Amino acid sequence: MSNNQLCDTSGDMAGLEPYKYDRLSNPEEIRCLRLEPGQGDEPLSCTLKAYRLDEDPQYEAISYVWGTSNRSHEIQCDGLPLFITPNLRDALQQCRLSDRSRLLWADSICIDQDNDGEKSHQVFLMSKIYSQAMRVLICFGSDQTGRRAQEAYSLLYDVNEIFERFLTDSRGIYDSFPWPDNDDPLLSDSRWSSLLTLQEHPWFRRGWVVQEASLAKDALLLFGSVEVHWLWVLRLTAWVMSRTRTIIRVIAHGSFTLHTGKYASRNREEAVTLAMDQDDHDLLMILDNGRHLDVTDDRDRIYAFLGLPEAAEIRDSLSINYGQTVHQVYQDFACCYLDKTDDLTLLHYVQHTEASISADFESPSWIPQWYHKIFSWSIHDPLKQRIESLHHTELPPYSIMENSILRVKGLSMDSITFVSPQLSESTTVSDITTIWRAVLRHKNGPIYDRFPPVHAFWEAMMCSRVVGGLSFGQLQAHINAYIRHLDPSALFLGGEDAKVWDATEDDLNSPESLLGQLISWIIHNRRIAVTQRGYYCLVPGLACEGDTCAVISGTNGPFILRNTGRHHYYKVVGETFVVSRQEVDIELGERPDSVGDGQDWLDYDLEEEDIYLC
Structure with missing residues (x-):
């Protein structure tokens, strides 16, 4: 205009x-x-x-x-x-x-x-x-309430004073920042509601602000008549995330993860005292978190993050061009990213709707559409070792062919024979129990003969994750509580002397259950599936019977692919978590692995092949 x-x-x-x-x-x-x-x-x-x-x-x-x-x-x-x-x-x-x-x-x-x-x-x-x-x-503009800004400021000031007192004598020792007592008045302070007002400001959900705040030499937050050092906000956020899980929902959305990651990178000496590792967000993880942030132009889901240090490798090779369509920008980014990094974990960030996986969609299925916000949580762990090609010692070869078809090396490991109804964040323990019974009735019996299959079923929903705020023993007790509801006769993690959280079904469904909250995020818009060989999987909501489960060299885990009718040519439906059949000792508290860790495909006489993703 x-x-x-x-x-x-x-x-x-x-x-x-x-x-x-x-x-x-x-x-x-x-x-x-x-x-x-x-x-x-x-x-x-x-x-x-x-x-x-x-x-x-x-x-x-x-x-x-x-x-x-x-x-x-x-x-x-x-x-x-x-x-x-x-x-x-x-x-x-x-x-x-x-x-x-x-x-x-x-x-x-x-x-x-x-x-x-x-x-x-x-x-x-x-x-x-x-x-x-x-x-x-x-x-942030004016404070319409007339008092929220002052209350939030005073809380930020008090927490910052805790930092200043501690850091005066701190020597940067890992995980040395003191934990508050359970009855510390600060944990139940009425001013947290004012901080929530601050946190709910739409600025925190804007894509561009990650770059704007993290690159600043110095930053001030202006809210009403109050001026707050941005470092105070980051310190309080880091403190809540690492020391006060009881109020974690005060800062629950994804932009805080990105902001605190930058805090950890720029303030190493104090961040290590909170057991915060240096920011491990790579560019793809940042773009993935950015799906849930607001931009006025979907091209900015790439452009808004190119100024960050994580984009340095590709920044000078990728033209910023608002004359291109959104899909052209995403395709140029994907091709440039692969050219500069040889990193096929890009495929783990593919999310699809029925429209975007259709034959007439204007972009190949292997290119992430960064405006899709289908899942709340990624399945793959970017820190895991990449799957190696069976016949190549270097990173697996790939090539981008005519019509932007991506040729990769991989194995067609299995096919889907059962899918559950689509799950969501509102799925209950009762719903999951119903699915478990349907899985048991499925014609393809489980392949899990080295540990109770119910643990494989549960691990398909946990995807090898751990829960921040729960110790190892607490996590075992929480998992055992869910296992008991699925199969009361099953062996618990830790064996006969295992701890089991004494929880009702309402407790397990409650938002206060940290494990239950994590599970609800992971399974949202996904399905439980069983393969022809009897593996249990968590698959995208678009997955259906007949889809192929394949392992692609250079990635962190398996994928669901859909045959196009042409030999070796597939659409990428999305990443999947498949539970390994390799032996674990449940009595010692060991949890099943993914097939990526177990390399189950080596147990079968599979030939590596060229796979064409279109």
Whole structure:
């Protein structure tokens, strides 16, 4: 939408031509606005001027929620009317000083939004813009309640004081940060509700802010009349996640995982005291977490994260081009990523709807569509060793062929003969018990003759995961409680002397059950399946009887593929977790592995073949 298509101006600027952007003349140039002093609802006034990043201009960058794209508000820019969105108007009012001007950068006004070429290049510069800013101002707007901001600030202040006192004498010893007592008043403090108000702000669900906040030299969060150091927010979040699981749901959504990962990377000495390992999010994991964040343009599900250090390997080889369609951007990213990394774990991030796996969809099935938010949890563990080709010592060969068909090496290991109804986060223990009984009645008996099959069934839903906040013994006791509901006669983890959580079915279904919550996330929009050989699997909701279970060299685990009718040509339905039949000692508390760990395919006379993913 161009400025001259917007509402009429009024007052002193009535009848004036709208502001028009001058072209930027140098690849290192950005525009900054000098916001003139004012207060309250006084009209906004600024000048726009070009600066070269390589000359180190002294500006502050604004991070805010775009909101509506309707440019219905007016700012006087170099004496002419320029139309801006309501949210930018609010952010500028919040940043404006009463006694002096302020040099700022804000994307929607400093970039000509009607010029796709300029927008593409400025997005490419975004990492420099935020990392070179003196400070990033995170604008939350006014506090409508009049008190939530102050209460949240005081809680953040108190937790930060705990950090400061501890870090004064800390020597960076791993896991040395003190745990609060169970009766610590801070854990039941009424101010947590105000922090929840802060956490529910839409800024935390915006895709671009991960880059904007994590690249900042310094950042301030502006909420009402309060200014909070962003580090305080990160410290409190890290403290809750590592030390106070009873209030974990205060910070339950995925953007916090990304933000705290960056905190762990940039503040190693204090993060290790909370037993926080250095950020292990690679670029694909970041994009996967980003599915649940908001962007106004689905192309930004790639572009919004290219400024992060994790994207350094491909950033210079991937053009930012808003003239391309979403699917062209995703395909270019996938091809560039494979070319630079040879990392076929990209395939684990494929999610499909009926439409996107259909024959007439405009993108090959092996290319992740990053706007799909079908699953709450990934099955594969990116830290696991990749599956090696049977006949190649190096990373498995692959090639991208004509029509973007991906040729890989792999084994067709099995086929699906039974699928359960689709599961969801609201699936109950009773529902799971019904499925277990159906699995037992299935014509293909289980292949599990070295340990009780019910443990394989349960592990298909746990996917070898552990639960943060539960010790090894507590986790065993929780698993045994679920096993007891499925099969009271089964051997428990830990044998005859095993601990079993004395839980009712309501307890197991409760959101307060940490294991139950994890299971609900993992199984959401998936199904339990049984294969021709008798393996138990967790498969995508689109999987059906007759689909192939295949192992692809260079990945972390097996996949469900769908035959196209042409020999060796398949659609990728998605990743699957298949429980290994290899022996484990349940009495010693050992849990079944995945077939990836057990390498079960070596037990069968299978020939490695070329698999064509289309």
